Amino acid sequence: MNELITPGSGVPPGGPRIDAETMAGASIYLADDEPANRLLLEQILARGGFRRGRSFADGRALLAACALDEPDLILLDLRMPQLDGFAVLEELRGRSHPERYLPIIVLTADGTGDTRKQALSAGATDFLTKPFDRDEVLLRSRNLLETRFLYRALAGRVVTLGDEVAAGQQTIREVATERAAVAASLDRVSGFDEPDAIAAALCADLASAIDAQHVTLLLFESPDRAVSFVAHNPRSSADVGYALPRERSHELWQGAGIGPWVDERVTRAGRDADGEHLAGAGWRSAIYAPVRSGD
Numbered sequence: 001m002n003e004l005i006t007p008g009s010g011v012p013p014g015g016p017r018i019d020a021e022t023m024a025g026a027s028i029y030l031a032d033d034e035p036a037n038r039l040l041l042e043q044i045l046a047r048g049g050f051r052r053g054r055s056f057a058d059g060r061a062l063l064a065a066c067a068l069d070e071p072d073l074i075l076l077d078l079r080m081p082q083l084d085g086f087a088v089l090e091e092l093r094g095r096s097h098p099e100r101y102l103p104i105i106v107l108t109a110d111g112t113g114d115t116r117k118q119a120l121s122a123g124a125t126d127f128l129t130k131p132f133d134r135d136e137v138l139l140r141s142r143n144l145l146e147t148r149f150l151y152r153a154l155a156g157r158v159v160t161l162g163d164e165v166a167a168g169q170q171t172i173r174e175v176a177t178e179r180a181a182v183a184a185s186l187d188r189v190s191g192f193d194e195p196d197a198i199a200a201a202l203c204a205d206l207a208s209a210i211d212a213q214h215v216t217l218l219l220f221e222s223p224d225r226a227v228s229f230v231a232h233n234p235r236s237s238a239d240v241g242y243a244l245p246r247e248r249s250h251e252l253w254q255g256a257g258i259g260p261w262v263d264e265r266v267t268r269a270g271r272d273a274d275g276e277h278l279a280g281a282g283w284r285s286a287i288y289a290p291v292r293s294g295d
Contacts, residue, residue, distance in 0.1 A: 018145070018146050018149045018150070020049070022149060023049075023050075023142065023145060023146075023149075024049045024050060024051050025051060025052060026050060026052060026072040026073060026145045026148075026149075027052045027054075027069070027070075027071040027072045027073075028045060028050055028052065028053045028054070028071060028072065028073045028074075028075065028141070029053075029054050029055075029056065029062055029065060029066065029071040029073070029074045029075070030042065030045075030053060030054065030055040030056065030074075030075040031055070031056045031057075031058065031059055031061070031062040031074070031075070031076050031077055031080070031085075031088070032055070032057075032075075032077035032080070032107060033057055033058060033077065033079075033080045033081060034077070035057075037077070037107070037130070037132075038055040038057070040132060041055070041075060041107075041132065041137065042055055044132065044134045044137050044138065045137070045138075045141070047134075048134075048137075048138040048141075050141075054071075058080055058081070058082060058083060059076075059080055059082070059083035059084065059085065059087060059088040060082065060083050062074070062076070062088060063083075063088060063091055063092070066092065066095075067095075070102065071102075072102075072103075072145055072148050072149075073103050073104075073105070073141060073144055073145055073148065074092075074102070074103070074104045074105070075105050075107055075128070075141075076088060076089070076104055076105065076106055076107060076124075077106075077107040077108070078106055078107065078108045078110070078115070078119065079108070079109075079110075085106060085107075085108075085119070086118065086119070086122055089104065089106075089119065089122035089123045089124060090122055090123070092104070092123060093122065093123040096123070101147065101148055101151040101152070102148070103125040103126070103144035103145070103147065103148055104123060104124050104125050104126075105124075105125065105126045105127065105128055105140060105141065105144065106119045106124040106126070106127050106128070107128050107130065107132075108127065108128075108129060108130065109129065109130040111127075111129045125144060126140050126144060128140060178209070181205070181209055185201075185202065185205040188201065188205075189201040189202055189205075196229070196230055199217045199229060199230040200230045200232065202217075203215040203216070203217055203230055203231070203232035204232050206232075207232045207233065210287075212287075213233060213282070214231065214232065214233050214282070214283065215231070215232040215233070216228050216230070216231045216232070217229045217230045217231075217291070218244070218252065220249070220252075220253060220256075223249070223250060223253040224246050224249050224250050224253070225243060225244075225246070225249050226243070226244045226248075226249040226252055226253070227241065227242065227243045227244070228240055228241065228242045228244075252288065255288060256288070256290035257290075259289075259290070260287065260288060260289035260290070261287075261288055262285070262286075262287055262288075263285060263286045263287075263288060264285050265284070265285060
């Protein structure tokens with residue numbers, strides 16, 4: 001007796017693998033007008049571990065089922081009454097999408113070259129010659145199903161890459177928009193002569209750009225003394241001309257030497273009077289970024 005090939009076997013060494021559960025769950029449609037042939041193929045597929053097989057006595061029933069739910073593999077007899085396998089192939093080819101891969105194994109007792117050429121021209125993928133060999137049925141079915149699943153995975157990856165490219169293009173557009181806004185802002189404030197007027201205009205533009213409630217420009221008189229120079233949308237008169245505590249000023253000076261950062265809670269422990277001042281002015285979190293001029 002021939003050894004049955006299970007869905008988890010028969011993969012070339014080093015080749016791609018489809019897990020056994022995916023393979024066993026493949027949807028396989030079978031069309032043959034001979035009940036004995038259908039029964040034999042159903043038994044071969046079931047014993048090979050395939051759980052989702054459906055059989056049809058004619059081509060029309062098969063086409064109707066495909067219209068409702070496309071299978072992963074079709075086993076199709078060529079010689080059937082009313083609508084033969086060639087007509088079914090033509091109909092399926094007319095429905096097919098260029099980016100879809102639906103493997104079809106033709107079942108035939110005629111192994112002549114003309115029959116094979118005609119079936120291949122009509123859209124067949126492979127052949128099984130009657131009488132059926134169980135090993136051959138399972139090996140050919142599994143090989144085509146692997147190709148089907150890998151093709152589908154590749155198509156999904158192409159879609160994902162397309163989404164990533166689109167997201168990257170959107171990011172580029174957003175950066176370009178932001179840079180244009182910065183350039184426009186700098187061009188706008190270039191007409192001001194007073195530092196406080198320039199600072200106020202820049203703070204207003206920044207508040208609009210990032211939808212911030214408050215924007216304050218801190219001026220470092222020394223590494224240990226920072227004073228709020230200009231505030232956009234101040235919550236209290238102390239928002240302008242307010243000198244931060246020495247420890248807080250030094251902390252901000254050190255942070256500014258590294259780069260921008262986010263302070264999620266301005267009232268965290270150790271912030272003392274400065275945290276209370278910010279909380280009293282309506283602040284809950286803050287974004288800090290160094291702006292350098294000269295030294």
